[in-house]
Amino acid sequence: MNASRNKQLYLDNGHLNLSLLFQEYSQPLFYYALKFVDQEVAKDVVQDVFFKLWEDQSLNVSSSLNGLLFTMVRNKCLQHLEKQKVRSRYQEEVVSQMREDEILFYSSGASSLIEKELQMQLQQAIEALPEKCREVFVMSRFQDKMHKEIAAELGVSVKMVEKHISKALQIIRVQLKDYLPLLVLFPSCFSSSVK
Amino acid sequence: MGNIEEIKSKYIRKESRQEEDQVLFQWLQDHPAERKEFYQEKDIWDSYDLVKDSKNYSPEIESRKLHKRIRKAKQTKLVVLPYIKVAAVFVFAFVSSWLIQSQYLNQEQLAHEVEMREVSVPKGQINQIFLVDGSRIWLNSESTIEIPSIFTGDERVVKLSGEAFFEVAKDAKHPFKVKVEGQTIEVLGTSFNVRAYPNSSVIQTTLNTGKITLQTKKGKLAISPGEQTELDKATGDLTLKKVNPSNFDSWKDGRYEFVDEDLIEVFKVVERWYDVELIYSKEDFELMNFSGVIKRNNSIQHFLTLLGYSIPINYEINMEKVKISKVKEAKQTKN
Numbered sequence: 001m002n003a004s005r006n007k008q009l010y011l012d013n014g015h016l017n018l019s020l021l022f023q024e025y026s027q028p029l030f031y032y033a034l035k036f037v038d039q040e041v042a043k044d045v046v047q048d049v050f051f052k053l054w055e056d057q058s059l060n061v062s063s064s065l066n067g068l069l070f071t072m073v074r075n076k077c078l079q080h081l082e083k084q085k086v087r088s089r090y091q092e093e094v095v096s097q098m099r100e101d102e103i104l105f106y107s108s109g110a111s112s113l114i115e116k117e118l119q120m121q122l123q124q125a126i127e128a129l130p131e132k133c134r135e136v137f138v139m140s141r142f143q144d145k146m147h148k149e150i151a152a153e154l155g156v157s158v159k160m161v162e163k164h165i166s167k168a169l170q171i172i173r174v175q176l177k178d179y180l181p182l183l184v185l186f187p188s189c190f191s192s193s194v195k
Numbered sequence: 196m197g198n199i200e201e202i203k204s205k206y207i208r209k210e211s212r213q214e215e216d217q218v219l220f221q222w223l224q225d226h227p228a229e230r231k232e233f234y235q236e237k238d239i240w241d242s243y244d245l246v247k248d249s250k251n252y253s254p255e256i257e258s259r260k261l262h263k264r265i266r267k268a269k270q271t272k273l274v275v276l277p278y279i280k281v282a283a284v285f286v287f288a289f290v291s292s293w294l295i296q297s298q299y300l301n302q303e304q305l306a307h308e309v310e311m312r313e314v315s316v317p318k319g320q321i322n323q324i325f326l327v328d329g330s331r332i333w334l335n336s337e338s339t340i341e342i343p344s345i346f347t348g349d350e351r352v353v354k355l356s357g358e359a360f361f362e363v364a365k366d367a368k369h370p371f372k373v374k375v376e377g378q379t380i381e382v383l384g385t386s387f388n389v390r391a392y393p394n395s396s397v398i399q400t401t402l403n404t405g406k407i408t409l410q411t412k413k414g415k416l417a418i419s420p421g422e423q424t425e426l427d428k429a430t431g432d433l434t435l436k437k438v439n440p441s442n443f444d445s446w447k448d449g450r451y452e453f454v455d456e457d458l459i460e461v462f463k464v465v466e467r468w469y470d471v472e473l474i475y476s477k478e479d480f481e482l483m484n485f486s487g488v489i490k491r492n493n494s495i496q497h498f499l500t501l502l503g504y505s506i507p508i509n510y511e512i513n514m515e516k517v518k519i520s521k522v523k524e525a526k527q528t529k530n
Binding site for chain 2: 019022023026027028030031034035039043046047050051054055094095097098101102105110112113114118120122123127141142143144162165166169170172173176
């Protein structure tokens with residue numbers, strides 16, 4: 001299956017099949033960029049990355065397309081943050097610094113869940129949470145409820161809700177430890193398309 | 196100002212204030228060992244934006260933007276470098292063929308507004324899907340569901356073939372509809388189970404909580420919790436009975452509970468769950484009922500042993516094929 005997909009990613013003249021690439025990768029790349037920059041910027045970043053691919057059509061990326069795309073997004077985000085830092089006032093600087101630090105974290109080899117096809121594992125990890133914890137996590141993350149609302153609905157304090165969320169994240173992280181801290185020496189290539 | 200755990204959690208949810216960001220940044224500098232855990236927890240949170248598509252990112256719209264930009268770049272190139280027009284013609288031919296093709300595709304997609312996403316679960320597996328609106332769907336083995344990439348318009352419509360359990364998020368303004376062969380289920384916010392396999396002659400709908408309305412060719416029927424309808428696909432007749440709903444949705448927790456279920460129907464479930472093919476002669480097991488619990492993480496042998504307690508059978512397992520026959524004589528043997 002991988003082999004046939006690889007073929008599709010290239011046109012007959014050996015150039016990248018940008019349309020297909022865009023379809024497959026633009027959404028995960030957008031949400032990846034969203035970790036570091038705002039929504040409109042994230043859209044631009046994805047545009048820029050694919051435009052660059054178009055400019056350099058003959059790019060041979062057969063071994064690690066996935067890794068290359070996510071790295072390109074990171075670099076674009078970094079460029080944006082640096083530009084912004086020059087312009088912004090001192091108080092806003094700390095957010096840029098935090099985001100830069102996060103990009104650095106990923107540049108040094110950590111990979112995000114977004115790069116991998118891990119929906120099932122994530123869902124299983126949620127299922128495995130203690131009941132109260134799961135309830136609060138799902139309400140907060142999936143139903144976009146304010147913590148005040150959740151607290152009122154469940155008859156607990158807002159502090160308790162915060163605690164449950166922190167605990168949920170911790171438990172999920174431990175559950176997914178096999179996937180999370182991977183050092184990407186050989187970035188997984190086409191197998192990790194995210195739907 | 197609150198403790199650092201609270202600030203971390205706020206930052207992850209993008210609800211922190213600048214002073215808090217400052218504290219957190221300093222703390223991360225002072226505790227480099229905690230950095231990894233913190234970013235991993237943030238990553239778990241962030242990744243769900245993709246699962247939910249919370250920003251309604253549209254690859255179609257973005258792809259059109261990209262094509263526009265490429266077209267513009269193309270034109271500029273032609274003006275700036277007129278002397279390589281000949282070469283450019285070749286490039287242009289290639290690019291435009293790609294553009295035309297994808298434009299054509301885009302127009303088609305536009306006409307449909309939203310792309311339908313199909314999720315299929317093979318035999319031997321179950322899957323869980325979270326929808327953008329907060330609803331959850333458990334999809335049983337050998338089932339397929341069609342969901343739009345985003346819900347637009349007045350209704351939230353999905354199409355199902357096979358079995359699924361729905362936990363629908365309340366939204367009175369946008370009724371949720373499940374279409375299966377021969378019937379449509381209209382929902383406001385509730386949980387229910389639908390079994391609509393193509394190879395079965397009936398469609399079973401079981402309501403756990405809330406209220407749903409069933410639309411068939413013959414009319415509309417409102418169903419209350421604890422009730423189950425069975426639609427006969429051939430005649431279109433609908434029968435209603437009281438059941439214990441938890442018997443019918445336990446599959447999502449990895450168990451199947453049967454209470455006086457037709458044995459042939461049980462066989463079909465077993466085939467889907469364990470991804471096997473059962474070979475048997477219908478006359479052997481016709482008009483028999485089966486009660487019992489089967490678990491997905493048990494093996495097929497477990498079921499066969501269970502069945503053997505009530506009916507003397509012979510069985511033979513050969514890869515994915517399982518031959519079952521009733522022992523005609525009183526003596527009981529097993530291979």
